Structure formats: C-alpha cells, structure tokens
Amino acid sequence: QLLLQESGPGLTKPSETVSLTCSVSGDPISGTSYCWGWIRQSPGKGLEWIGTIYNSEKTSYNPSLKSRVSMSVDRSKNQFSLTLRSVTPADTATYYCARLQDYYHSSGLPDHWGQGTLVLVSS
C-alpha cells in the first residue's frame, strides 16, 4: 500500500526559507511510470500545483513560484523534498505531496496524496 507522509516546520517567519520532506513507503521512488510533486491548498487560492520532479530528476515548476522553488530527490531514503524561499503570509497553506502518473503529453495526474502539512507564515 502506497503511503506518503509530509514533514515540515509548521511555523515559519516571513522572508525565511521553508523546507518540506515527503517520505514514501510501499513504492520505490525510482518507478519509471511515476513522478512526484507538491500541491498546496489555501482558502484564498484553492488548490495550486507547485512542481513536479521526474525519474530523470528533471523538474517542472509553476511559473508563478518558479523563482522561489526547488525540488530534489533522495533515493536512498525514498524521499523527495520541496524548498520555498522568501516566504510571505500568502504562502500560508496546507502542503500536500503526491505521486503523479507520468502520462504521455501530460503535466502529470496526481493519483495518491499525503495527508498534508500546514505551513503558517507569520512573524
């Protein structure tokens, strides 16, 4: 059974950098049919795709966040991570990690989600 679990600091101050990690169990992160991503949800913006990292470690980011986002994979730990720089209160949201189906000519279909972790940006 595939399980994804996010971890992160919870509370972050404006202008700081927040790092989140997604631990994956039940499926090797190196699977060729899948890619891995982050999606956030806030009352104001709804569901917003942040980015995806592929088996090749190529990344794709939402243009609205691209200048502040990076993602990486640690295959030895079966984890992948998100770094978001220069956060503001507008980045307050529940952050979900997800497995995405890497379909032909697709930006990826998120078919399994973690439970989510709340990131609160406040001084």
Add this chain to the structure above:
Amino acid sequence: DIVMTQSPDSLAVSLGERATINCKSSQSLFYSSNNRDYLSWFQQKVGQPPKLLIYWASTRESGVPDRFSGSGSGTDFTLTINSVQADDVAVYFCQQYKTTPQTFGQGTRVEIK
C-alpha cells in the same frame, strides 16, 4: 494558464437523488493523438486530502463506486453522482493535467438536504 470553472459552487441534494456538477475549461483538454481528454475529478472530505475519482474524463479510479460517473469532452465536463449517499458529502474538484501548470476548479460543495 488554463482556467477551470465549476458550477454550482454548492448544492444540496436529498439522499438517493442525483447530483450533477459541471466544469468548464478555458481551452480544449482533448488531445487528438491519443483521443483523450486530460480531465480528472477529485473528492475531498473534511480534514482529508483530495481523492482521485475519475480520470480521462470518464474512467473511474479503482475502488470508486459506480454511482460516480464522468462525461464530456473538449471544454465541457460533468460529474454525476447517482443516488447520493451520506458518505458523498464532500467538496468536488475538477482538474486539467494536459498543460503545465496543471490547474484545478474552485470546488463544488455537496451537502445533504
């Protein structure tokens, strides 16, 4: 970016009745090379992450009850819940995964009347 617009924002239905949710995309989600519409539907219950119900506009995810069905093509899509159960109380989202960035509708809340 492709804008996804759902209607209505909320609806209340009686147990056993049908619920219909519409989703309109600002660009066609149909790709002629594989004859597929890159449209999915998710269900989100309170305190839970979204759960995939439907993909390719009309294919039910494994384990999803057959009272859930998806239809439509191009820019207009529908999620139908036949014989609504108490367990179907949730917010439903459509999503397009054809282009980057993938985008979601604003959600439709389904309640029991």
